[in-house]
Amino acid sequence: MHIEHLSLTNFRNYARLELSLPQQPIVLYGENAQGKTSALEALYYLATSRSPYTTSDRQLIHWRVENDPIPFARLTADVNNRESATQRIEITLLMDKSGPTPRFKKTIKLNSVEKRVMDVVGLLTVVLFLPQDLALVEGSPSERRRFMDTTLTQVNKDYLQALDEYEKVLPQRNALLRRIAEGRSNRKELAFWDEQLAKSGATIIAGRQTFLREL
Structure with a gap:
């Protein structure tokens, strides 16, 4: 299984990230608060539809867009599992501020077609050790x-x-x-x-x- 490309919009501390990934093993390194953990969290979220760090989707949306009319975060991964053509997994988190308290809608798509969580979980498998x-x-x-x-x-x-x-x-x-x-x-x-x-x-x-x- 190979993640060919990772795209993040308004996710955690990333306003925008476009990252093409090689097939060989990768080591992420850098200063603190540069987004290493957020990138790994994004891959885990795309695989499981859950964060390993929080149960609140609000914390996943970049703080700078919380005052936008429709705050959102989007995560996309192009995954090649070698058994079929490359598939695109996309998760969008949308904050609805029309009511007295914000509500969050999670939309999951596979190759641009909306799907249920259970239809997508398992297409990208991860093992995270913390x-x-x-x-x-x-x-x-x-x-x-x-x-x-x-x-x-x-x-x-x-x-x-x-x-x-x-x-x-x-x-x-x-x-x-x-x-x-x-x-x-x-x-x-x-x-x-x-x-x-x-x-x-x-x-x-x-x-x-x-x-x-x-x-």
Whole structure:
């Protein structure tokens, strides 16, 4: 797999970056705050649709454009996996300031055609190792679950879909539990959300068990 070109617009500290990459191994070096980490973060984001450093998309948009009418960031990579023609992965983050609080829309395209996350994740595979990844051994179980999730979503579409569903259902179920406790909802409504959570949760557990057996 070869990333032929990386293009960034308003991403982190890059107002604009156009970078053609050779096939041989690359070493990034430079002074602090020059964008080395941001370039690696961009590649990781294009591969997984998530940042390894933040859960807030707002932090990814260049601070100088936050006051623009429509602030946005765009990341593009041309990827050659040697099995097919070069494919272009593009992610656009758009800040909508029309409401009382800013909202963010993420659009993912493959060869200029809009796609779902699960259609694109896995086309570019990455392995990122950071100093804080020592927490995989020393830290809490949540760190190990995060590592498994990041790895499995790149190679297993069923796991990616189940994890996406689980993360959508869980807050809905928790909100219902609060309404039930306050007497504003019927406990019978819980059965539907329990079933959805159990279904996606079973796929996640099975995927993690397989992952551990194959280590």
